[in-house]
Amino acid sequence: MSDVGGAERYDPAAVEAKWQRRWAERRSFAARPTPGRPAYYVLEMFPYPSGDIHMGHVRNYAIGDVIARQRRMQGDAVLHPMGWDAFGLPAENAAIQRHVHPARWTADNIGRMRGQLQRLGFSYDWDRELATCDPRYYRWEQLFFLRMLERDLAYKRRALVNWCEHCATVLANEQVVDGRCWRCEGVVTERELEQWFLRITAYAEELLRDLDRLTGWPERVVTMQRNWIGRSVGATIRFPLEDRAGEIVVFTTRPDTVFGVTFMSLAVEHPLVATLVAGTPAEEAVAVFARRVRATPREERAGGKEGVATAAFCRHPLTGARLPIYVANFVLMEYGTGAVMAVPAHDQRDFEFARAYQLPVQIVIQPEGERLTASSMTAAWEGPGRLVDSATFNGLPSETAKERIAAVLAEKGLGGPAVTYRLRDWGISRQRYWGAPIPVVYCEGCGTVPVPEAELPVVLPEDVALTGTGGSPLAAHEAFVHTRCPRCGGAARRETDTMDTFVESSWYFARYCSPREERGPFDRAEVGYWLEPDGVDRYIGGIEHAVLHLLYARFFTKVLRDLGYLALDEPFQNLLTQGMVIKDHAKMSKSKGNVVDPDYLVERYGADTARLFCLFAAPPERDLEWSDQGVEGMSRFLHRLWRLVHALARQLAPVDTPVPADLGGVDRDLHRRTHATIQRVTEDVVERLHFNTAIAAVMELVGALGDVAGAASPATLREAVDATLRLLAPFVPHVANELWERTGHPGTLDEASWPAADAAALVRETVELPVQVNGKLRGRIVVPVDAGDAELLAAALEDPRVQQYVAGRPLRKQVVVRGRMVNLVV
């Protein structure tokens, strides 16, 4: 290549090292509350320190970095922190397999990954870095737990829980995916254990209601959370037992079908089952059946409708009819009351069950324009209709009947309107070592006693034996387990379960406001400045957390608000869920062998190229198909930019030379293009978050700049080059900064302002408009921008190609849209 302008070759490694050093030395990205400046908090979901940064991280953080850098240039005070979701199972597994302590393993990984992030040039405020395994972090979490305990938002109970055999621990409902562990994909079974729960159900209504306020969230995520919370409106109905005290309470969404009940179905786990069958001939059969159902994994239970009759009966609360009680495999103890009133005529499951066990079908809803008969039915009628054989409710539409019947039940003390949620309380006990200790002790005399706040943190001891042979390592740590009861001073044992790591990630975003604060979890002023009242301005992460993390964090935010820590209803005002990084039509993963190593990319092409490709190849919310050749393309663009700017350097007017008002020809056009690009890029970056089109627009400007290099005046060239570098700064900060410095700017580009489009520059005198004949493009005309309809029409008719198509035929209609097009209908 000819050595244009005497410049040396673009060497990304040298340029990037130089600027990264400078940023670190100057603490360029330290977030400082600045009165009079708008605060902007942009956050990417923090990583689990698994060992290495992967392309998914690079994409996620590149998106966040564009936003952070653009906002800084725009004049906002920006908080853009990074930290580590550092507790969790992989650390423990590594310890068992490789005999490294989880703390060591985690710290090493953090060190390595921090270096990788720094080499990518992300503009984090490293002074605010935090790791959740640090006692200075989790001590506050323990405090929150104690406060939740006081308010009965944390509680312990014996419960059926999801147990992952492989991970040897309990999983929350949210962590069971298709009957398998979310992490290791091992089969999940049921176990009954003493567990700590957080009462997220107390917030079900608010979590659901406030979804409507999350207008900055993708609808998909909102819908998933709505479905997960799963609110059902209906009624509870009490069915008294026959010949003994007690009753079966059911929840139903169809109180209108109550007169169609012909039997009862109980879950095998229902507490009443044992007493109902005790000493009856059914006892043995029910026990066998219950054992079998319990042993069946949840996903397989969905097979067929099966059940066993107990010998017991109950009474219909309104008719007094005698109803047999069954135990059935399809009734879930976790939902509603674990008991179902069976209405075979109007519920498909009950219908199938009734047919299988020859139970009566009683029609009580007749659909519009049809006449169902029990004997001819092949499926339940689950739709609306009018009530029949329902005493005083006959003739009512089913919708009205739902309310009337619920009201009557309430009057008579037989039940009443009720709402049920699918959402369960959050089980947070984990029988594992590498997590935050749950701050309670068990005293023989006093029972469960909270650790006094003054004694926090309950520090996780490091000297444990990690054998992998089962059982919590903490339980084997004598010095940790044996303690004194804070209440009576007697001997006591510590809780040896640790907290689910999702607890740590439920509040970390708030801790970033004051990560070093020791007097409390949050510094009032910092939290007030950065976070309140609307939360993180822009949160970016993968869709896989749509219900897990994002629901827990919402819950925690509301709890912290009610505990008086935060004046905040929702943690994340705007959410951007970025797509996966795909290669060869599959998600990049080690097991598939299709990973691209960011280190290699940085080494070979530089961080700027890696970032640019991630941002250019697809809009953020879509999946990104990896292309090695696409990466080459981005690298070429940066080399071209480097050469062009160097070639132009000597032609540029001094910094800040104003562009004259009376430009002509090439200059006028370049000036206009510069400002048009500023406008387009600003809109794409700030409002649409479509970085791919923003980059494309800058590429066009760079192309135009190359075309007019020799012809334009120094002042317009200076303006165009400066604008290009400013617009590129958030995407490729190293090379943009370097070129900025090399084109004579005294300050750094990081400190420069985001350019503003000048409306006057955008004005054009003439425009080229398409002319259609009968809706088909036939010609183009160049007309003054302010041309009137008549002028446009005349110009259109003068176009030779248009004339050819009109061919003297009379105009039936003409459509003239000023500034857009002309359509002639003949």
Added chain:
RNA sequence: GCGAGAGUGGCGGAACUGGCAGACGCACGAGACUUAGGAUCUCGCGGGCAACCGUGGGGGUUCGAGUCCCCCCUCUCGCACCA
């Protein structure tokens, strides 16, 4: 089954409110510069000889539809015996 989203060149993707389909990039082709080129630069690049035809398929609304309406097909994701 319920819910959400998506189908545009060889590929990734543009076209924001109905108004020039395919911006930008990749791949590909031709040429230039060269001892050489996997560097760089220039030009071309939806299909068709053409009239024309083209945004998953079929209808419709409109002067005009990738965009709006109806029906259908395919794919992705989430939930799923939820009473």
